[in-house]
Amino acid sequence: MIKMLFSMNDKICVVTGGSRGLGFYMAHGFLEAGAARVYITARKAAACIEAAEELSQYGECIALPGDISSLGGIQELATTLGEREDRIDVLVNNAGAGWGAALEEFPEKGWDKVMNLNVKAPFFLTQALLPLLRQGKSADRTASVINIGSIAGLVGNSISNYSYGPSKAAVHQITRNLAKDLADSHIRVNAIAPGRFFTKMTEYVSQDEKLFKAECAAIPLHRWGKAEDIAGVAIMLAGRAGAFITGQIIPVDGGTTLVS
Numbered sequence: 001m002i003k004m005l006f007s008m009n010d011k012i013c014v015v016t017g018g019s020r021g022l023g024f025y026m027a028h029g030f031l032e033a034g035a036a037r038v039y040i041t042a043r044k045a046a047a048c049i050e051a052a053e054e055l056s057q058y059g060e061c062i063a064l065p066g067d068i069s070s071l072g073g074i075q076e077l078a079t080t081l082g083e084r085e086d087r088i089d090v091l092v093n094n095a096g097a098g099w100g101a102a103l104e105e106f107p108e109k110g111w112d113k114v115m116n117l118n119v120k121a122p123f124f125l126t127q128a129l130l131p132l133l134r135q136g137k138s139a140d141r142t143a144s145v146i147n148i149g150s151i152a153g154l155v156g157n158s159i160s161n162y163s164y165g166p167s168k169a170a171v172h173q174i175t176r177n178l179a180k181d182l183a184d185s186h187i188r189v190n191a192i193a194p195g196r197f198f199t200k201m202t203e204y205v206s207q208d209e210k211l212f213k214a215e216c217a218a219i220p221l222h223r224w225g226k227a228e229d230i231a232g233v234a235i236m237l238a239g240r241a242g243a244f245i246t247g248q249i250i251p252v253d254g255g256t257t258l259v260s
Contacts, residue, residue, distance in 0.1 A: 011035045018040025023040065086136075091125070099163055119171060144190070175247065194225060197226075
């Protein structure tokens with residue numbers, strides 16, 4: 001039973017922002033769990049292709065470079081996937097951005113960039129891929145959409161990144177709305193709200209020894225997340241183990257939201 005519950009066998013997956021960080025970790029996990037194919041997207045073509053080549057040692061991984069911060073880029077990705085596949089089983093809306101600046105100096109472009117990629121893109125990409133997500137689904141074979149939110153959307157700590165937290169709170173609410181509206185289509189929609197993980201966005205902390213130690217001391221489990229921490233939850237939500245879960249926001253944060 002255990003192998004069946006956490007198997008990704010025969011699943012076709014799409015992971016946005018899959019060239020590094022959380023997206024890379026989840027794509028790796030899907031492949032090791034037996035996914036038929038994993039498509040990863042990223043704005044930088046070279047990085048996307050390089051990551052797909054590295055991940056291909058674990059299974060079939062295909063790079064689809066592109067910019068999904070615009071509707072044109074979203075439609076281009078949806079068209080390409082429709083030409084390659086007759087269905088999609090798992091969509092991970094992971095691509096995201098942040099923008100740090102003091103309150104008095106926070107610019108409109110910092111607000112718009114974050115909202116476009118973190119909120120607008122997941123909604124319209126899910127919309128564009130609905131025909132593929134619906135195809136072949138039933139009560140016993142559901143599709144899974146996993147939105148990557150953040151504990152920044154759950155706690156009141158901006159860390160001078162004023163558009164990021166609101167964008168992730170919006171992702172959480174979009175998740176609930178889509179879960180309700182897509183349940184009859186046998187599409188489950190959930191969100192993972194990560195705490196601290198080693199990514200490009202968090203390098204400013206992980207490379208500062210004093211700040212890093214202080215953060216670890218404040219986290220109840222006294223560490224940052226590892227690749228398997230995010231991959232394990234994603235595999236659960238994407239597979240049979242999560243088949244009765246929809247509309248949920250799952251913090252993966254070492255207990256940070258208990259004390260924040």
